[in-house]
Amino acid sequence: MTDLTLTGVSRWYGNVVAVNDVTMSIRPGVTGLLGPNGAGKSTLIAMMAGFLAPSAGDIRLGEAPVWRNVGAYRDLGLVPEREVSFSYLTGRAFVQATAELHRLADPRAATARALAEVDLVDAADRPISTFSKGMRQRAKLASALVHEPTVLLLDEPFNGVDPRQRMHLMELLTRMGEQGRTVLFSSHILEEVEQIARQIEVVVSGRHAASGDFGAIRRLMTDRPSHYVVRSSDDRGLASMLMGLGGVRSVALGRVGTGEAITVEVTDMGEFTLALPRLARSAGITVRELAPSDESLESVFTYLVQS
Numbered sequence: 487m488t489d490l491t492l493t494g495v496s497r498w499y500g501n502v503v504a505v506n507d508v509t510m511s512i513r514p515g516v517t518g519l520l521g522p523n524g525a526g527k528s529t530l531i532a533m534m535a536g537f538l539a540p541s542a543g544d545i546r547l548g549e550a551p552v553w554r555n556v557g558a559y560r561d562l563g564l565v566p567e568r569e570v571s572f573s574y575l576t577g578r579a580f581v582q583a584t585a586e587l588h589r590l591a592d593p594r595a596a597t598a599r600a601l602a603e604v605d606l607v608d609a610a611d612r613p614i615s616t617f618s619k620g621m622r623q624r625a626k627l628a629s630a631l632v633h634e635p636t637v638l639l640l641d642e643p644f645n646g647v648d649p650r651q652r653m654h655l656m657e658l659l660t661r662m663g664e665q666g667r668t669v670l671f672s673s674h675i676l677e678e679v680e681q682i683a684r685q686i687e688v689v690v691s692g693r694h695a696a697s698g699d700f701g702a703i704r705r706l707m708t709d710r711p712s713h714y715v716v717r718s719s720d721d722r723g724l725a726s727m728l729m730g731l732g733g734v735r736s737v738a739l740g741r742v743g744t745g746e747a748i749t750v751e752v753t754d755m756g757e758f759t760l761a762l763p764r765l766a767r768s769a770g771i772t773v774r775e776l777a778p779s780d781e782s783l784e785s786v787f788t789y790l791v792q793s
């Protein structure tokens with residue numbers, strides 16, 4: 487019942503394909519949705535929460551579709567990235583308004599329980615405008631939890647939150663996962679995801695690029711050969727030298743995109759990206775471009791090692 491299943495989900499805005507044919511399952515426990523800015527994380531989360539219709543494909547909570555299904559909304563809680571618009575409200579009034587919107591039997595009691603759950607009881611009667619960023623995130627979390635959803639979706643919950651509050655928020659999410667909830671949060675920072683997510687789903691350029699625990703994703707990235715496109719002041723000279731370089735499996739010269747370039751298949755990208763500039767410099771060749779040649783796991787790996 488608490489599994490969220492996405493099948494062939496795409497979403498486009500005019501000509502922009504924000505999410506491209508994503509199929510994945512989110513299970514109980516904490517899952518991290520990792521990807522660089524603009525990867526499509528917010529769009530995916532809005533669709534999973536039933537706030538945005540997929541342009542194609544299907545999202546289900548258990549057996550039930552989430553789009554236009556009031557029953558599914560009762561099981562879903564969303565912590566959006568944007569700030570609370572009504573920050574003149576107290577934390578309590580804000581959370582209670584959500585409880586009333588859900589038509590809960592006892593909105594006051596539900597509000598008190600949600601505020602206690604996120605540790606916001608002492609500050610609950612202050613306006614949200616006086617809260618720190620971390621406290622505002624917790625107020626949004628209380629509002630998302632007030633109807634006790636089984637699935638909790640959080641869009642960049644750690645953005646701008648100071649380290650102490652971040653730890654606090656991480657503990658809260660871990661606890662929610664341990665309670666058997668399905669918790670999914672997005673982030674563009676690997677170490678955040680690594681710290682609390684049992685499962686990591688990587689999205690890059692709208693595509694589902696990798697899935698697994700942190701170790702599995704690392705292995706996936708490093709075990710397979712990667713392809714690079716290299717452009718330089720002397721492609722022919724550089725290509726012949728690259729053939730003798732450790733970790734290089736094949737070298738080809740030819741047309742790539744709008745011009746000539748070297749395409750290199752490497753088995754050890756770490757060694758290759760260190761050795762290439764040295765080799766070029768020793769021969770007086772200028773490297774103009776070094777880029778992964780496709781949009782899939784290579785670029786994810788480049789992204790992962792950069793962050």
Ligand SMILES: Nc1ncnc2c1ncn2[C@@H]1O[C@H](COP(=O)(O)OP(=O)(O)OP(=O)(O)O)[C@@H](O)[C@H]1O
Binds near residue numbers: 499523525
């Ligand atoms: N309402 C919209 N209209 C047009 N394009 C949009 C809209 N919302 C998102 N996009 C585009 O869709 C792509 C994915 O955006 P999205 O916000 O889902 O990514 P993201 O991974 O959440 O990024 P960020 O971390 O920067 O918020 C981007 O290219 C973005 O510019």
